[in-house]
Amino acid sequence: MTEHPFAITLDAGTSLANRTGSWRTSKPVYADHLPPCNARCPAGENIQGWLYHAESGDYRAAWEVLMRDNPLPAIMGRACYHTCEDACNRGRLDQAVGIHAVERFLGDLAIREGWRVEPGPPTGKRVLVIGAGPSGLSAAYHLARMGHTVTIADAGPKPGGMMRFGIPRYRLPREVLDAEVERILAMGVELRLNTAIDDIPRAMAEGGYDACFAAIGAHLARRVDIPAVAAGRILDAVSVLRGMETGAEPPKLGRRVVVYGGGNTAIDVARTARRLGAEEALIVYRRTREMMPAHDFEVEEALEEGVLVRWLSTIRRMDEGSLVVERMELDDTGWPRPTGEVETIEGDTLILALGQDVDTTVIERVPGVEVNKDRTIRVGPDLQTGHPGLFCGGDMVPSERTVTVAVGHGKKAARHIDAYLRGAPQESAPKHAVAGYDRLNTWYYTDAPRTVQPVLDALRRQTTFDEVKGGLDETTALFEARRCLSCGNCFECDNCFGVCPDNAVVKLGPGNRFRIDYDFCKGCGLCAAECPCGAIDMVEEEI
Amino acid sequence: MLKQIEGSRAMAEAIALCRPEVICAYPITPQTHIVEGLGELVRDGHLTGCEFINVESEFAALSVAIGASAAGARSYTATASQGLLFMMEAVYNASGLGLPIVMTLGNRAIGAPINIWNDHSDAMSVRDAGWIMLFAETNQEAVDLHIQAFRLAEELSCPVMVNVDGFILTHAVERVDVPDQARVDAYLPPFDPVQVLDPAEPLSMGAMVGPDAFMEVRYLAHHKQMRALERIPELAAEFRAVFGRESGGLVRPYRIDGADTVVVAMGSVMGTVKDTVDALRDAGHAVGALNLCAFRPFPLDDVREALLGARRVVVLEKALAVGMGGILASHVRMALRGFGNRVYTLIAGLGGRPITGDSLADFLRKVEREPHYDVHFLDLKSDVVEAEIARMERTRRAGPIAENVLRRVGAGRAS
């Protein structure tokens, strides 16, 4: 208190005595909403969460957040079809964040740096995992983190499942695959190769396992009857691709290879045929390009590599060195129907890429297990079969067949197995509402400067399947990570702290976000309106 | 140093001796020569450490002074008449904020009709604005009062207005003793404000005060002026000690002992009053005079004490409360309330009308016969006003009185 005249002159800052919070009818509350990318990630990654660390250049922290959900980032950054990017809010602003590219960058960096994950404190429980595909590997990883002792048994000579025997090398270098598998094994997971399990209950009993996760994939190629003079020239895609990995020599294909089917496998096998020296690789598909299940960018790349495609065609017959195809047309409902018009095309090898079924022989005998009509295994929401302690995931259960789904199943199964082993129900955190585009105040997001933009665009377009092109380097990765809008989650932009006319937002310092001082907050709602990422809700006050 | 000097120039030199730090003013007759003089003293380097600011209006002039004073600078401005009215809002504000600004008011009539000559209408229009108001009798006193004004203002944190009659003082060339710097410095210490705009100790000055404290603020302003009633005589006494002459104070009686009739007046008219008193005394009339040097605060006790012995009190004043009568007279009556003295209101000298000793003596002789004059206008041209009143009665509409009067007195149209 300074000496000064009464009433006319006042001491600085004395209005703190006036608690304007009592004026409020609604109040701002910080909330973490679910970013659309996270919501759409089949592996349940906290994408925004790890991009947050990547943005600041703390790649180790980013990688660690990423590894909480997905043990295979270098693989996924390459092979995942990144549905997250379709959902990315930034796509509505300019272009989606190249999430996969940053993920791959982090995965590669971790391999280069030899970053490891420690297993959890031992629980004394033993779990058998059947199949070293992505699903089995993921389950093993998560179970090991929880401290369980894990053994993986795989029938094949090498781990990876379809990641090795399906996805071609040029899209997924085997060093990458090996490195990420090795990191899981380094956690103490035991891998037994060339070990086909044919009696699960017995294997469990003999090995003293407390639970089992089976992820044997879907390896039986579907076939159609095509009359042929030389049936030997009709192959299936899975075998061809597998032959690339197992045989001493690559499979022998003809000069003119015809692939029948429209999925990613068809594309892979056609591109592989080109790489094996086929002069011509032609994909025959009975529907239109729009209807093709293969991803657009893969079709695009195949076309760039000289793969030919005949849409709206079916194969009638295979002759010596040629095939007869029938043209299809779309009916009024847009469905293809035969026209009766046939044509002969050249071709000496026909590869069928019509999808795969699960080989259920090993599991259907297990008491309590049910097989669906489509040959998949019936499981509950906890991925448990009717046989207590036996869980299944990946391609063998009904769902989309992707590496990412398989990895997600592995994590989910691990949690439920853990709960099963502890005898406690698995409690999942409540799901937050998705932070849609309309929650954002996009004004605050700026674009990359003109000098940087084209480089990023090119990198973003890049599939990263082509290893010749390479991924992001550190600088570009940082740029890309920083494009994230942090949908629904505070990224400490200080807007709320700045825009409050009543200084009622308290800044808690780096990493600690903010707090509302309800003694002074009048509830004007400016903080919520001006939060770029929609991390503040206005909640009615009870009066 | 004794000088033959114009009153305005003498005041300018005296103000400069007070080391003001910010001077701002806007020209208006008859104040101009004072600020011109100060401007020159700043420009020619006589007055250093002072900002002289040419502003765009009187409102700005006093506002600049308010800002400067609040920031701890000794601040001065001067105005008159219309200029005072133009700054009126700031006049109240300066005192409300308790800022010790000194302002010279070169007293002048207020229009319409526009008139540049002396009376006290301007001063009387701000009599309740919270300023201390002193009136100078002579240019010597004008000089001395400015020196006392700064001291008084700063001691009490209250603005002080030094009233000097326009032309009669401001433009008169006479012998004035302009003191030397050392003596002024000895009398007037540097400005040490009670509140100041200081970034190191931030305060909010000029708060909004509601019903819960406004009365108290006003009471305290009143109290401050009551304090001034004590300090003014003390400062005058100190002044006498330093400078060796009588100046200022609250009231100054003249030949009041045994006087039946006492004339009360303020400002330069006291010269005429004293001459008249002398002449009447010589002729055997028991007449005296009382000069009021301080009008705000109003020295009720001193006035009462001085006047109690007089049967008749004639309040000669250069202002008119239109529709009411005398202003100073009301104050004097207030001082004498409950006593039997008869108080006469004598309105004189409005708009510069000369106040002659003869007319005054005439009036004083008349009141000795004790007729009752409620309000008397000295030397009013009765024929003119009566004719105009008659005309108004006839036409029953208010015309431009000023023009009609001018036509009747034969002075032609106002230009």
Added chain:
Amino acid sequence: MTQTVKFYQTGTLTVGNRLLDSDKRTVQASRNRSNALTCGHRACQGCGEALGARYAIDAAMRAANRDLVCVNATGCLEVFTTPYPETSWQVAWLHSLFGNAAAVASGVAAAMRVKGKATRVIAQGGDGGTTDIGFGCLSGMFERNDDVLYICYDNEAYMNTGVQRSSATPPAARTATTPAVGAAPGNVFGTGKNLPRIAMAHGIPYVATATVADLHDLEAKVTRAMGLHGARYIHILVPCPLGWGAASHDTIRLSRLAVESGLFPLFEAEHGEVTATTPIRRRVPVAEYLKPQKRFAHLFRPDAPGAQEALDRLQAMADANIRRFNLLSAEEAVR
């Protein structure tokens, strides 16, 4: 890639950001900001003036190393901050009258100069206190080139007395003295003052316009102004939820739309010449700005008399601004 990594993509427009170098963050992002105008003030919810004043004075405080005095005109800002016995100011502050802030500030500046102090001086007031009643003192301060930064918080009417028209009230706006009734509802067209341009005509060292929507821009301008001496003028658009009939959470959005529509051009001028303009990022038609404000509601009532014509004229005003200040020039990517 030769570019150094900067924080382009998640937003240089935000108040701060953990990833920015601290010199690239706004003053408001700092926990050490002076909060010259602190909590407990009595402004309405979402008051743009309260926000604008803290933005501007905090930036000035930083620029002046806290060696600053503020003079305030009468108006909402004064009333809601200093009702006895409490003040919200944490800066040396003086309120004298409605129309004399510029002159009082000149006096403070003179005092500082004469005392050899480096203390900087700001005068501030509402649009009424600036463009109308305080205009004489302001023009005098400009003309004398006194060392004062004058900041006008323009909420486009006399808010403190209950939303009456000022010479900064836009055409067609409803106020208590330009009611939305009759053949030409709201404020009349073809009147009012453009004070930033009048200030420029004085040839003073610095004139700028700003809004509470672009804090970086506002702070840069205050900082620039504080770096200069002589008379300087900054005119800040500060939406008033009460007077404009807008939602309290729309204060910043409306400022943004005022700029993006072209109705409120952002520019800087030195010695009477425009030196920089802030380009429009995402242009919008004026209707988008006007519609959320009840003071313009009569323009959107079907069959309201002259509504379309009024909208067209407002659009034409915006277009003229865009032409005059060349507001559609390519956006600088890096600022």
